[in-house]
Amino acid sequence: MKDKEVSAKAGIYELKMPKMGESITEGTIINWLVNEGDTFEEGDIILEVATDKVDNEVPAPASGTLKKTMFQAKDVVPVGEVIAILEVSGEVKSSKKESPAQNKSKAPAKQKKVERPKPTPQHSVSTTNSFSVSNSNTFFSPLIISIAKEQHISFEELARIPATGHEGRLRKSDLFQYIEDGRPYKFAQPVTQDPTAYRIPQLTFDKGKGKVVEMDRMRQMIADHMVYSKHTSPHVTAYVEADLTNMVNWRNANKVAFQEKYGERLTFTPLFVEAVAKAVKDFPNINASVDGNSIIVKEDVNIGMATALPSGNLIVPVVKNADTKDLKTLASNVNELAGKARENKLAGDDIKGSTFTISNVGTFGSVMGTPIINQPEVAILALGIIKKRAEVIETEKGDEIAIRSMMYLSLSFDHRVVDGFLGGSFVRRVADYFEQFDINREI
Known part of the structure; x- marks a missing residue:
């Protein structure tokens, strides 16, 4: 069923920031493709807009002239x-029939033909089996x-x-045009003067037969986010192990009294969040993100907790300003967010603003993990299962074997900005704070 179309006569027309999905409240202008004073035809792309979920090209609603831009790139x-x-010269018709986010995989509206440069073959090798990189900007948006x-x-x-995008950026229209042209470089091999150099193998895999399960929207977003993170950040993982015996014993001895006094369950998570927040304050450069050639060191310490939803999908609710909160408040925040996640009631603000993420893979029985960084952060900490083991410890009598509660910690970090020393x-x-937990702490 089509929505009712809205028409406007020729004359002055206000172009507004389009809505690109139900949860999208704002967009970032990537660049203007038409300058002030320039004319355009109906369907020409006026500007490119990006959100945290999609990139979109905004077409001209009618032929006319761009009189004034209200915002910059x-x-x-x-x-x-x-x-x-x-200033449009014809009737403008608009419809809310379908949002750009919902239409991201369909061909764009008909627009003025853009002459695209054709990559030329190098040396005497045919373009059917060789190529040179055509777009020097190797950053690809999540939509692409x-x-x-x-x-x-x-x-x-x-x-x-x-x-054809700004600074060599690959646009959606470029990709669709390439697909429409039959993907001429699908089986191309890189040109090299060294016959011994490695070439990308053209492999065909047998994916097998079985039940086909379509990804839901959230799973698709998670998949895209994970691929984007691995493509963007060179991941390195560092491992340590920690003796949590004091923390485990204290929590076991005080969890009942804690709940009676504050009305909140005392899980290990708020204790972990507390220790991680303290370590972040000690090493603030781990609490950062990358913006081009700049590093943004965040002022707030917002700890994200990777959490599994009932559907099996993953989401990251955020404990805001974790470094300023006492254990009672941290327990309250953690319990509230975990409850909302179980009931699928997390609001948009509950999952925004994370500056560092922890993933407690031990809840699934995993000894350790190699987590993927939650972009645009620069590190993520995985906490393995707390497991009792026989360990050699130093006592007044000398070395002795004792049963201790041990955990492996693994930190994946972005090696562009976090080196091995910092990571x-x-x-x-973090492991030191776990091990040095005060067994005599008052609740």
Whole structure:
């Protein structure tokens, strides 16, 4: 069923920031493709807009002239805000029939033909089996990665597609045009003067037969986010083990009294969050994100907790300003967020603003894990199962064997900005706080 169309006569038209999904409240202007004073035809792309979920091209609603832009590139603009003043020469028709986010995998609206540069073959090797990288900007937006995944297009093939976006950025229209042209570089091999150099093998796998289960929307988003994170950040993982015997004994001795006094369950999670927040304050550069060639060291310490939903999908609710809260408040926040997650009642604000994430893989019985960084953060900590083991400990009588509660900690970090010294020192400091837990602490 089509929605009712809204028409406007020729004249001044206010172009507004479009809504690109039910949960999207703002968008970032990537760049303007039409400058002030320039004319355009109906369907021409006026600008490119990005959100945390999709990138989208905003087409001209009618032929006309761009009179004034209200915002610049990289500005974040609320949905519905006027972003440009157009002088249109024809009738404008708009419809809310389908949001751009819902239509991300379909071909874009008909627009003015853009001449795309064709990569030229190097040396005497035919373009049917060789290529040179056409788009030097090897950053691909989540939307481009999502479409490429649907079409089974690898990153190597994406790098061969001629790009017309700002600073060599590959646009959605470039990708669709490449697909429409029959993917001419699908089986191309990189050009090299060294015949012994490694070449990407062209492998065909037998995926087998069985029940086909379509990914739901959240699973698709998780998949895209994980691929994007591995593509963006060079992951390195550091491991330590910690003796949690004091913490385990204290928690077991005080959990009943804690609940009676505060009305909150005392799990290990708030104790973990407390220790991690202290370590983050000791090593603030681990609490950061990357913006081009700059590092943004965050002022707030917001600890994300990777949590499994009833559907099996993963979500990351956030304990805000964890470094400023006492154990009672941390327990209350953790219990509230965990309860909302179990009941699928997490609000948008509950999952925003994380600056560092922990993933308690021990709850699933895993000894340790190698977690993938939650972008745009630069590190993530996995906590393994707490397991009793016979360990050699030093006592007044000398070395003795005792039963201790041990845990492996593994920190995956972005080696672009976190080196081994920082990553190793941070995860060791977390383990130290676990081991040095005060067994006489008052609740």
